[in-house]
Amino acid sequence: MAVPDYQSLMLPLLQATTDNRIFRYRDLIDILAKQFQLTAEERKELLPSGSQPLFDNRVGWANTYLKKAGLLQSEKRGYVQITALGHEILASKPEMINNAFLRRFESFNQFTGNTPNGKTDNQELVEETIQTPEEQLEGAWTKLNRTLSGDILDKVKQMDPYKFEQLVVDLLLAMGYGGSRQEAGRTVGKSGDGGIDGIINEDRLGLDKIYLQAKRWENTVPIKEIRDFAGALLAQKARKGVFITTSEFSKSAFEFVDNIDRTIVLIDGHRLAEFMIEHSVGVSTKRKFVLKEMDGDYFEN
Numbered sequence: 001m002a003v004p005d006y007q008s009l010m011l012p013l014l015q016a017t018t019d020n021r022i023f024r025y026r027d028l029i030d031i032l033a034k035q036f037q038l039t040a041e042e043r044k045e046l047l048p049s050g051s052q053p054l055f056d057n058r059v060g061w062a063n064t065y066l067k068k069a070g071l072l073q074s075e076k077r078g079y080v081q082i083t084a085l086g087h088e089i090l091a092s093k094p095e096m097i098n099n100a101f102l103r104r105f106e107s108f109n110q111f112t113g114n115t116p117n118g119k120t121d122n123q124e125l126v127e128e129t130i131q132t133p134e135e136q137l138e139g140a141w142t143k144l145n146r147t148l149s150g151d152i153l154d155k156v157k158q159m160d161p162y163k164f165e166q167l168v169v170d171l172l173l174a175m176g177y178g179g180s181r182q183e184a185g186r187t188v189g190k191s192g193d194g195g196i197d198g199i200i201n202e203d204r205l206g207l208d209k210i211y212l213q214a215k216r217w218e219n220t221v222p223i224k225e226i227r228d229f230a231g232a233l234l235a236q237k238a239r240k241g242v243f244i245t246t247s248e249f250s251k252s253a254f255e256f257v258d259n260i261d262r263t264i265v266l267i268d269g270h271r272l273a274e275f276m277i278e279h280s281v282g283v284s285t286k287r288k289f290v291l292k293e294m295d296g297d298y299f300e301n
Contacts, residue, residue, distance in 0.1 A: 005130035006058040061132040068111040149273040174279035217247035
């Protein structure tokens with residue numbers, strides 16, 4: 001089944017704590033995962049940023065909201081226990097506990113900035129969304145980056161070949177390859193050996209070399225180009241290559257590089273734009289948001 005949203009986890013989480021034991025928070029995550037019969041793949045599914053498993057994040061927010069409403073408590077870091085109010089709520093046999101249900105508790109309304117009898121913009125958001133606040137933030141980040149990626153790719157496709165080669169140099173340097181800018185500039189686009197546009201150091205000491213093919217392309221790159229590049233690597237007795245394009249590769253191209261005894265990395269236009277964003281090549285920082293969390297160790301004796 002799909003990973004349940006965080007509001008669907010509230011009642012099962014509260015029910016899992018009914019015997020008054022002090023539970024390890026990690027144990028509760030495992031209990032709920034088994035209850036919802038999640039597969040190993042579903043347990044590994046990550047937030048868009050890759051910073052945390054999606055299910056763990058949703059259990060975390062269900063736990064936070066129940067604590068803010070006074071139904072759960074954590075007197076020790078990493079542990080959870082039901083409160084008297086939590087027992088009282090379970091005794092009433094609710095069919096569901098969600099954000100709308102929790103609005104009856106003043107401490108929850110103080111946390112969300114709402115009032116029991118009135119609606120605010122924030123309260124409407126709390127009731128309507130099934131995403132955790134972290135998912136909303138990362139979702140907005142993903143949408144903005146997707147738009148930026150498309151804009152970058154449009155610009156890259158308009159570059160002249162020489163400027164595109166310089167972009168490849170800048171990106172590889174930003175990623176930690178190539179040694180110095182001067183060394184990289186002398187190699188990329190200079191070799192001209194059939195099927196190879198350049199050679200760049202894998203590390204700053206030049207202990208290994210990476211052979212490059214960097215081509216602006218509109219349509220899907222023909223697999224013949226990939227085969228020719230692999231043949232050029234073989235002729236040079238080279239083991240590693242990177243093929244970068246502004247378009248895309250076919251499925252057969254990826255299958256081909258997976259089945260040869262050379263390591264060839266294929267970077268299509270979308271991945272190229274994503275790398276440029278990640279390593280700040282051709283982009284500038286417009287605004288920075290820092291997401292912080294409490295340092296539990298600071299408050300420990």
